[in-house]
Amino acid sequence: MNPTIKDVAKRANVSIATVSRVLNNLGGYSDKTKQKVNEVIRELGYQPNAIARGLINKRTHTIGVLFPNVSSAFSSDILQGVEDYAHGRNYSIVVCNTDDDGKRTLKYLQLLREKQVDGIIFSSSVLKEEYYEAIQAMNVPVVLVSSESNYATVPYVKVDDCLAACDAVEYLIGKGHRKIAMISGGKEDVLAGSPRVDGYLRALQKHQIPFDSRYLVYGDFRFESGCIQFEALLQTVPDVTAVFAASDEMAIGVLSAAYKLGIRIPDDISVIGFDGVQLSNMVVPPLTTVSQPLQEMGKIAAETLIRSIETGETAEGIIVSHSIVERQTVRTLT
Amino acid sequence: MNPTIKDVAKRANVSIATVSRVLNNLGGYSDKTKQKVNEVIRELGYQPNAIARGLINKRTHTIGVLFPNVSSAFSSDILQGVEDYAHGRNYSIVVCNTDDDGKRTLKYLQLLREKQVDGIIFSSSVLKEEYYEAIQAMNVPVVLVSSESNYATVPYVKVDDCLAACDAVEYLIGKGHRKIAMISGGKEDVLAGSPRVDGYLRALQKHQIPFDSRYLVYGDFRFESGCIQFEALLQTVPDVTAVFAASDEMAIGVLSAAYKLGIRIPDDISVIGFDGVQLSNMVVPPLTTVSQPLQEMGKIAAETLIRSIETGETAEGIIVSHSIVERQTVRTLT
């Protein structure tokens, strides 16, 4: 077995209390003792047991992070930001893939509670009441990323989806487009669905472009739905000149479908995405998009959460700023 | 504070030993006692403390997973496979992003040791001797994914890189190509670098195509290097008709660079990638590639590791099979 603090104490001829003190730099021992103890620690290759420590301190230095889909480009980017910051602060991350499923989420929350995580980051999903209650029962802070909730006390890190969508559409309008379609995410999605539709509507209104419901279709943020909805759009409103997709993945679906159909982007139709995942820069043609600083958001979430854990203060919601990344899928209409 | 086993015991008028028994379904109590205890557990919303449990059982039901780059499409896919299987078996995953950096990796290994993880999955990186020693010292099983090592005892899950590369190149040859370039990964990379180059060489040799070193260039598996190396290739060997990239990301870089240069894929030049990440199906044109079953590999790794943890047996290495996914970036030369 691995050596314990007892082994170190015995070998160094001191008490375990003393070993613990030098381990934690608490002071209250002679230099000689310290030397001796450290020497033995090295000899034995001793490492403190964080589990035992956690039992006493009631701190595990572990954070649970829940994603609807860890392997999506979107989640990956956030995860990287979270992980990197947390690691710098000596916290570990346990990842949970909820599949956006209620039962699964609840099971994870229970698991995280049993494992005594110090806090929770909840990403890209609606914080249902039952989740909220479960987290309340755990008695640990939570922060939402790319999400928001009605429970006033839950801090979040997100962009202003309505404004960002409005900017995207105004960008298109600025380039001379009027026949602008939108491929939204889920119709019922109050997070990234309806707010972005509102932004679309607001932009049209601002520029006196009448809204025609045939130009608004619904996907589910994923690639395939982008392909499908774009084709549908082409049937119903063939005169469309630009498409605003509520996610990069769907925008990439549009690119893919267009390629298959022999439609040239941006020559025939312009496309703007939403998210700014790393991928958006790799596709052909490079995608113009409204970028969220995903990695940064992950970092801020981790930062906020850890502060909350360590000070006990509850944090505020934070709106981070989006930006339009101009690449090559939007053409100026003349 | 959250209720403990003591609170339950007191309220149910039994000893904590009894509560523990019903908690763990150990038998040795009357039905009436069981009812009562379960009732109190529900009333109090009691959840056992996995930390306390772990201290005794010396099992944390936690697995550490190390990736050089969590947010890459490649790692994401593996992670998803690992997470999903592990969750089904009631294990949690703590993710570590090593940046392929020695110090960082070692620090993580130490952290995982302190946190008493039950096992380790080490992905897509060379298991350096110092890592191996650190893991040995932890006294837990490890399995490598998309990696391999000289230490005979370390199980792995991977494809046969040499064979897969050979198949890719033979596929190109079968389509009539002779002027086949390869963009390899790192020159020094013994995992996914040299074995794939060997496969390339073997395929040429099998078909009596003389090897010309100008057709072999080196990237680093990432997107940008694909762009750069493709442009370089065009300078030195403009007569090239097909490119084999040792990763999908680099292949996508080729697509991107080709688009910029006005070169049509596959009309002017054919491209085949390696990995089969989800992304390869989203790009334009859809990428033909040698696919590794990444998610499946993650699953197998988790399965192997957990078996090893629970039985104490050391596992064997496993070669999984690759397959060529034909899409639209390779054209038949006539």
Place this chain on the structure above:
DNA sequence: CTGAAAGCGCTTACAG
């Protein structure tokens, strides 16, 4: 400067 002892929340022989 140092150690004995209590305790964190559990599990597990042991005894009855």
Place this chain on the structure above:
DNA sequence: CTGAAAGCGCTTACAG
């Protein structure tokens, strides 16, 4: 069928 007690590997008053 049930409970008292020891113990997992630590930390932290408390006493000296």
